[in-house]
Amino acid sequence: MTEGAERENEGSALRHFLRSEAAGGVLLIAAAALALIAANSPLAPLYSDLLHAPLGPSLAPGHEPMSLHAWINDGLMALFFLLVGLEIKREFLDGELSTWDRRRLPLIAAAVGMAVPALAYLLVVGGDPGLARGWAIPAATDIAFAIGVLALLGSRAPAPLKLFLTTVAIADDLGAVLIIAVAYTERLDPLALGAAAAILLALYALGRSGVTRPWVYLLGTALLWYAVLQSGVHATVAGVLAASAVPLIRTRAAPDSPDSPLHRLEHGLAPWVAFLIVPLFGFANAGLALDGVGLAALLAPLPLAVAAGLFLGKQAGIFGAVWLAVRTGLAGRPGGASWLQIYGVSVLCGIGFTMSLFIGALAFPGDPARIEEAKIGILAGSLLSAVVGFLVLRFAPPRRISAVRRD
Numbered sequence: 136m137t138e139g140a141e142r143e144n145e146g147s148a149l150r151h152f153l154r155s156e157a158a159g160g161v162l163l164i165a166a167a168a169l170a171l172i173a174a175n176s177p178l179a180p181l182y183s184d185l186l187h188a189p190l191g192p193s194l195a196p197g198h199e200p201m202s203l204h205a206w207i208n209d210g211l212m213a214l215f216f217l218l219v220g221l222e223i224k225r226e227f228l229d230g231e232l233s234t235w236d237r238r239r240l241p242l243i244a245a246a247v248g249m250a251v252p253a254l255a256y257l258l259v260v261g262g263d264p265g266l267a268r269g270w271a272i273p274a275a276t277d278i279a280f281a282i283g284v285l286a287l288l289g290s291r292a293p294a295p296l297k298l299f300l301t302t303v304a305i306a307d308d309l310g311a312v313l314i315i316a317v318a319y320t321e322r323l324d325p326l327a328l329g330a331a332a333a334i335l336l337a338l339y340a341l342g343r344s345g346v347t348r349p350w351v352y353l354l355g356t357a358l359l360w361y362a363v364l365q366s367g368v369h370a371t372v373a374g375v376l377a378a379s380a381v382p383l384i385r386t387r388a389a390p391d392s393p394d395s396p397l398h399r400l401e402h403g404l405a406p407w408v409a410f411l412i413v414p415l416f417g418f419a420n421a422g423l424a425l426d427g428v429g430l431a432a433l434l435a436p437l438p439l440a441v442a443a444g445l446f447l448g449k450q451a452g453i454f455g456a457v458w459l460a461v462r463t464g465l466a467g468r469p470g471g472a473s474w475l476q477i478y479g480v481s482v483l484c485g486i487g488f489t490m491s492l493f494i495g496a497l498a499f500p501g502d503p504a505r506i507e508e509a510k511i512g513i514l515a516g517s518l519l520s521a522v523v524g525f526l527v528l529r530f531a532p533p534r535r536i537s538a539v540r541r542d
Contacts, residue, residue: 174425187202208420216374222401241305252448272444349399445519457477
């Protein structure tokens with residue numbers, strides 16, 4: 136196959152991925168809006184009862200009985216993280232992050248783009264140790280939401296810009312998973328950890344022995360999820376761990392080969408995650424009663440810190456990292472995009488909706504008042520990032536973007 140055909144094939148795969156993420160992002164926005172309407176209408180008691188009514192026993196020590204909210208956040212979101220893990224592995228082994236030249240800029244941008252929001256958050260909350268636990272809330276970017284906003288821009292957001300945003304978001308998803316595993320684990324059960332390790336090793340062995348059926352890895356993920364839940368590490372981390380064991384068959388110029396178990400599982404999961412799981416998560420977690428949410432509430436330390444981290448910290452970290460990397464010769468400017476377009480995408484990276492809501496619940500367990508305050512900051516920071524990023528890209532002078540070049 137010729138190089139041109141390879142690029143066309145790769146481009147088709149990229150367009151398919153971006154279309155799926157864009158549609159899922161629009162649905163997520165709609166689900167979040169519906170949750171806000173439900174929480175601020177006469178349906179609010181029904182909305183709360185629906186989410187928090189017991190729907191099962193406690194599955195682990197220290198856990199409350201399972202409710203719809205818990206099944207979504209602790210159960211279905213493990214499939215979201217499984218898909219995230221599959222995307223990370225695919226990109227690192229057979230995609231846009233498969234070489235160090237390609238990895239360098241997204242990894243630098245993601246690392247700095249996580250550190251600066253966390254520092255901004257800590258600067259705003261000052262020395263309050265109770266609030267310091269939320270430092271990771273503004274760290275990650277919501278891929279679906281951000282791509283959904285880019286989709287509204289049409290040709291004013293060319294594919295290379297979408298690819299840059301996607302690779303940065305995938306890289307900081309990996310960082311967010313590590314944060315969840317390390318920073319928000321308070322107790323450990325050695326026996327359950329040993330069981331989780333044994334299940335993970337068995338999945339690797341199955342992959343090495345040539346097992347290619349996706350249901351085998353889904354079953355292994357379910358077993359690993361339960362063991363991790365018992366261990367004290369947040370159960371959704373099991374999704375990323377299981378993804379690392381799913382075999383990927385490198386198929387040059389054919390990244391969607393049906394012979395690759397990873398690609399088959401990824402494509403099988405993607406519609407369920409994009410069109411069901413993530414919107415359900417948005418509906419279950421975005422409901423915020425806006426009574427009494429005025430300027431004073433927005434300027435309280437916790438909401439202000441989260442919003443500042445998302446809106447100011449993200450754009451400063453990512454744009455600053457890209458500018459320094461290009462100026463020092465470490466990397467080329469993404470797709471020949473203008474600096475104004477890169478700035479617009481950096482602002483959009485401040486949409487931290489899904490992962491921020493997820494980490495907010497982990498940061499303040501058993502403290503619904505602070506979780507609600509964090510939601511105020513998440514919604515404010517994400518909305519501000521979405522609107523400003525959209526406007527910057529909408530009115531940025533159009534520029535033809537070709538191959539990546541070095542400045």
